[in-house]
Amino acid sequence: MAVFSAGYGNVGSSIYYALGIVALVAMGATPVALGVAGILFIFTALTYAEGTAAIPEAGGSASFTRRAFGNTAGFIAGWALMLSYIVTISISAFTIPPYLSFFWEPFKSDPAIGTGASIAIVFFLMMINIIGVKETSLVNIGATIIDILTQVSLVVIGFITLFNPSVLISRIIDNWPSADNLVLGIAMATIAYTGIETMSQMAEETKKPERSVPRALVMMIIAVLVIFAGISLVSLSAMPPEELASEWARDPVAGIAYYIPVQIIRVVLEPLIAVLAGTILFIATNAGIIGISRLTFSQGTHGLVPRALSKVHNRFKTPYVAIIVFCLIAVALIVPGFFAIDMFSDMGALYAIGSLLAFMSAHAAIISLRVKEPEMPRPFKIGWNIRVKGRDIPVSALIGLLATFSIWVLLLVNQPYSRWIGLGWMFLGLVIYLILRWIRRKPKDQWVVRPGEK
Amino acid sequence: MFKKILVPVAGTVADTETIKLACRLAKKDKGKVLAVSIVTIKRALPLDAEIDSEIKKAEDILDSVETAADEEDCEIETDVLQSREVGPAIVDEAVERSVSLILMGIAYKQRFGQFSLGEAVPYVLKNSPCPVILYQQYGSGKPVSGQSGQL
Numbered sequence: 187m188a189v190f191s192a193g194y195g196n197v198g199s200s201i202y203y204a205l206g207i208v209a210l211v212a213m214g215a216t217p218v219a220l221g222v223a224g225i226l227f228i229f230t231a232l233t234y235a236e237g238t239a240a241i242p243e244a245g246g247s248a249s250f251t252r253r254a255f256g257n258t259a260g261f262i263a264g265w266a267l268m269l270s271y272i273v274t275i276s277i278s279a280f281t282i283p284p285y286l287s288f289f290w291e292p293f294k295s296d297p298a299i300g301t302g303a304s305i306a307i308v309f310f311l312m313m314i315n316i317i318g319v320k321e322t323s324l325v326n327i328g329a330t331i332i333d334i335l336t337q338v339s340l341v342v343i344g345f346i347t348l349f350n351p352s353v354l355i356s357r358i359i360d361n362w363p364s365a366d367n368l369v370l371g372i373a374m375a376t377i378a379y380t381g382i383e384t385m386s387q388m389a390e391e392t393k394k395p396e397r398s399v400p401r402a403l404v405m406m407i408i409a410v411l412v413i414f415a416g417i418s419l420v421s422l423s424a425m426p427p428e429e430l431a432s433e434w435a436r437d438p439v440a441g442i443a444y445y446i447p448v449q450i451i452r453v454v455l456e457p458l459i460a461v462l463a464g465t466i467l468f469i470a471t472n473a474g475i476i477g478i479s480r481l482t483f484s485q486g487t488h489g490l491v492p493r494a495l496s497k498v499h500n501r502f503k504t505p506y507v508a509i510i511v512f513c514l515i516a517v518a519l520i521v522p523g524f525f526a527i528d529m530f531s532d533m534g535a536l537y538a539i540g541s542l543l544a545f546m547s548a549h550a551a552i553i554s555l556r557v558k559e560p561e562m563p564r565p566f567k568i569g570w571n572i573r574v575k576g577r578d579i580p581v582s583a584l585i586g587l588l589a590t591f592s593i594w595v596l597l598l599v600n601q602p603y604s605r606w607i608g609l610g611w612m613f614l615g616l617v618i619y620l621i622l623r624w625i626r627r628k629p630k631d632q633w634v635v636r637p638g639e640k
Numbered sequence: 641m642f643k644k645i646l647v648p649v650a651g652t653v654a655d656t657e658t659i660k661l662a663c664r665l666a667k668k669d670k671g672k673v674l675a676v677s678i679v680t681i682k683r684a685l686p687l688d689a690e691i692d693s694e695i696k697k698a699e700d701i702l703d704s705v706e707t708a709a710d711e712e713d714c715e716i717e718t719d720v721l722q723s724r725e726v727g728p729a730i731v732d733e734a735v736e737r738s739v740s741l742i743l744m745g746i747a748y749k750q751r752f753g754q755f756s757l758g759e760a761v762p763y764v765l766k767n768s769p770c771p772v773i774l775y776q777q778y779g780s781g782k783p784v785s786g787q788s789g790q791l
Contacts, residue, residue, distance in 0.1 A: 244686030318682035391687050391724070393732075479684040487690075498691055504684045 197381030197410050198333050199470035202463045203281040204378035205421055206435035207534035212371025213427040214361030217418040219368065223375035224411050226593075227382075229586035230545050231407050232568045233552045234382045235400040236580075239566035240555075242389035242399070245484040247548035252488065254551035254558065258619070261490040263547035265615035267383060267481055268512070269608065270540030274474035275516035277533045278467045279304040280523060284437040285467070288460035294437070301523035307471060308520070312513040315475050318504045333466050336458060337413045340442060343455070344420030347447050354423050361427045370600055373593040374531070376545075377538045378414060381406070384473055387480060396565030417442070436530055439463060474516075475509060482508040489626065492618065532603035539601075539608035542594040549587035553579055643671040646739040647716075648678060648730050648760075651701045654777045656708040658745030661775055663714035665741070673709065673716040674737060677701045678729045681722050688722065695720060727763025735769050742772045 205216065212219040237250040245252070245260075248267055252260025283303040287294030294300060363371060385402055389395040421430055421438055424445035434441030440463065443455040483505050486496030499506040519536075522529045555562060557577050571578035598605045645662045649655045662673045677698035681687055702718040709716040723729030734742055742764060749756050765772055 244688070315684050318684060476683050480686045483689055484686050498685070498689075500693070502682070503691055503694060504682045509684060 197379060197406060198330065198337070198413075199278060199466045200378045200381070201337070201414060201417055202285065202439050202467055203277060203436060203530075204375065204534070205418060205438040206430065207377065207531050208371055208375045209421075209427050209431040209438070210435060210531045211363065211367050211374055213363045213367070213431065214358040214422070215363050215368050215371060216422065216427060216430070217358070217415065219371035219375040220378060220414055220418050222372045223379060224414065226376065226586060226589050227379035227410070228407055229582040230379070230548070230590070231382055231403045232580070233545075233549050233583050233586055234386050235403045235566045236564060236568050237548060237552055237555075238386040238389045238399045238403075239396040240562060240564045242392075242395040243484065244387055244390055244480050246383045246386035246481070247544045247551070248481065248485065250551035250555070251547040254554040257488065257490060259547065259551075260488065261485070261615070261619050262612070263544055263551075264481060264485045264490060265612065265619075266540045266543035266547070268478055268540070268615075269611050270383070270537055270544060271474045271478035271481065272512055272516050273519065273533055273537040273540060274477070275308060275471050275513065276304075276519040277530075277537055278470040278474060279307045279516070280520055280530065280533065281436050282307055282464050282467045282471070285440055285460050285463040287437070288440065288456055297526075298524055301520060304520050304523065305517050307468065308513050308517050311468075311472050311475055312509055315472070315479065315509050316499065316502060316504055316506045318502050329465055329469055333462060334409060334413070336462050337417065337439075340439070340455065340459070341413065341416030341420055343446060343448075343451055344424065344442055345416070347451070348420055348423045348442075348445060350423055354419065357422050357426055366600070369593075369596060373538060373597050373600075374534055376542060376590075376593060377534050379410065383541070383544065384477055387477060400566040437463070475513060478512045479505045479508045482512070489622065490619070492622065529603070532601065535597055535601040535604035536607055539594065539597055539604045540611075542590050542597070543612075546587060546590045546594060549583045549590065552583045553587065556580070642666060642669055642741040644737065644739045645671060645673050645741045645743055646730070646734050646737065647673060647675045647705070647743050647745075648726070649675050649701055649705050649745070650677070650726075651697070652745060652747040654745030654747050654775060655701065655705055657777045658743060658775045659705040659708045659716070660712050662743045663709050663712035663716070665743070667712075667714065671740070673714060674739065675702060675705050675709075675716050675718045676721050676730070676733055677718075678721045678723055678726050680726060681724060683724065687724065725763075726760040727767070730760065730764050731767045731769070740770055742768055742770060743775060744772065745775045745777065748776065 208219050209216045234247070237247065241249050241253055243249040245264060246267065248260050248264035251263035280301070283293035283300040292299045293303060382403070385399060385406070389399050392398045417439065421442050424442045425434070430438055430441060440456070440459055443452060443459045446452045446455060482491055483496045485491045486493060495508045495511065496505055497507045498504065519533060556579055560577055568580040568582055570581050572581055573579075598608070642665050645666050647659055647662045649659065659673070659675060665671070666673045679691070679694045679698050681689055681691070698720045702720070706716060706718060721729050721733060730742065744761060744764065746757065746761060749758060761774065
C-alpha cells in the first residue's frame with residue numbers, strides 16, 4: 187500500500203496539471219491523446235515491474251540501465267531522470283497557487299504573487315528536507331485514499347450532472363486538432379504517467395519487492411487509467427477545450443468543480459478540490475526533492491556524479507548539497523512565471539523530455555538484459571514475447587521503446603524550449619561525466635566510492 | 641523459556657545493565673543474546689546509504705555492550721541495522737530471527753514536561769511478535785539530556 191501510495195501520489199498529482207497542458211495542444215482530442223499515452227503507460231509500467239522486481243535498487247531505471255549497458259548509459263539515464271525530478275518540483279509547486287486561488291484570487295490572477303508563492307513552497311520544502319523532518323508513510327497513504335475518493339466522486343458526479351454525449355462528441359469533432367498537434371498532444375500526455383519511477387525507487391524499502399512492486403504497479407495502472415479517462419471526458423463535457431486550455435489550464439480539475447450545476451455539491455467540492463489538489467501537489471513537490479536526492483546519492487555511490495553532490499550534512503544526516511543545488515535549479519525554472527504564465531506548457535514538455543529518455547533507457551535495458559542475462563532471476567517476467575536467437579524478447583518493451591523514442595524526437599523537434607534546455611542539461615551532464623572520468627582515470631568498473639568519504 | 645533474546649541498544653545509560661540482564665536470562669535457558677543498534681536513515685537518502693559516522697557510532701555502542709556482556713561471561717551476537725524508523729526495524733528483526741523475547745532498556749525522557757516512552761517503545765509493545773520486557777535502570781529517574789539514543 188505504501189508503494190502504491192507513493193506512486194499514485196506522483197501520477198495522481200499529475201492529473202491536476204496534465205489535463206490543461208494536453209488541452210493546450212490536443213484541444214478536442216485531449217481524451218484521445220490521454221488514452222493513447224495510457225496504452226504506452228501500460229507497456230512502460232510492465233517494463234518497470236520486471237526491472238524493479240529483478241533489481242530492487244534506489245536508482246530505479248538508472249540501475250537497470252547501468253546493469254544492462256554499463257556506467258555511461260547508467261549515468262545518462264540517471265541524469266535524464268534528474269531533469270524530470272527537477273521539473274516535477276517546479277511544475278508541482280507552480281500549480282499549487284492556482285488551486286489555492288479559490289481562497290485568495292491573487293494566487294491565480296497575479297503572476298508575481300502566484301510565482302512568488304511557488305518559489306516559497308520550494309524553499310520551505312528544501313529546508314524541511316535538509317533538516318530531515320520525519321514523515322510517515324501513513325500521511326501519503328491517507329492523502330492518496332482521500333485523493334482517489336475525491337477524484338472518483340468528481341467523475342461520478344460529473345457523469346451524472348454534466349455528461350452529455352452529443353455535446354462531448356461535438357466538442358471533440360469541432361475542436362479536432364491537426365495531425366501534428368494530435369501527435370504532440372500524445373507526447374505531452376505522457377507527463378500524466380510519470381510516477382512509475384517513484385515506485386521503482388521505493389522497491390528497496392519494501393518487504394518482498396518482487397511481489398509488492400508489480401502488484402502496486404498493476405493497481406496503479408487500473409486506478410490511473412480509469413480516473414484519467416473519466417476526468418478527461420467530464421472536463422470536455424463541462425467546458426469547451428479552448429476554455430480548458432486557457433482559463434483553467436493550470437487548475438483544470440477546479441474548472442470541472444466550478445461547472446457542477448448542483449450548487450450544494452459545488453459548494454462542497456470547490457474548497458475540497460482546492461485543499462486536496464494543494465496537498466497532493468505539495469506532496470508531489472516533496473516527492474520530487476526526495477527522489478532527486480536519493481537518486482543523486484545512489485549515482486554518487488557508483489561515482490557517476492561529483493562527490494560533493496552526495497555529501498551528507500554532519501548534523502542532519504541529509505544530502506544537503508544535492509537538495510540545495512537541485513531546488514535552486516527548480517526555482518530557476520519557475521522564475522519565468524513572473525513574466526509569462528504560458529511557459530507552463532514548456533515546463534510540461536521539458537518534464538516529458540527527461541522522463542521519456544529514462545523510459546527509453548528502461549525499455550532498452552530490459553530487452554538487453556533478456557539477451558545478455560537470460561538466467562537472471564526475474565520474479566516478475568513480462569509475457570507476450572517473441573523469440574529471437576533463442577532469447578525471449580518482450581513485445582511490449584519493444585513497442586514501448588519505439589514509441590517513447592518517436593515521441594521524444596517529436597518533442598525535441600517541436601518544442602524549442604524543451605529542446606534547448608533538455609539537450610543543454612544532457613550536454614552539461616556529459617561534460618561533468620567526462621571530467622569525472624578524466625579526474626579519476628580509473629577503469630569504469632572501479633568507480634565504486636562511498637559518498638560520505640572525503 | 642527465552643532461547644533467543646533481542647536487545648536493541650541506542651547508547652543510553654540503560655544499555656549496559658540491560659545487556660547484563662539479557663545475559664543472565666539467556667544463561668538460565670542456554671539461550672542466545674542478539675544486540676542490535678539501529679541507524680535511522682532520512683528519507684532524502686536511499687535506505688542502503690552508508691553514512692560512515694553513523695555506522696561507526698552504532699559499532700561503538702555495540703562494542704561497549706559486548707564488553708558488558710564479557711563481564712557476564714556471555715557471548716553475544718551483534719548487528720547494525722538500517723531503517724527509516726526504529727520501532728518497525730526492531731519488530732521486523734524479531735520476526736525474521738524468530739526471537740523469544742525483546743528486552744529494551746529505556747532512559748528517562750521527558751516530552752513537553754511529561755515522562756515519555758518515545759515512539760519506538762510503544763510501537764514495539766503494540767506490534768511485537770513475542771513477549772517484551774522494558775528495563776529502566778535505577779537512578780536514571782531524572783531527565784537525561786544530550787543522548788544519542790532514540791529508543
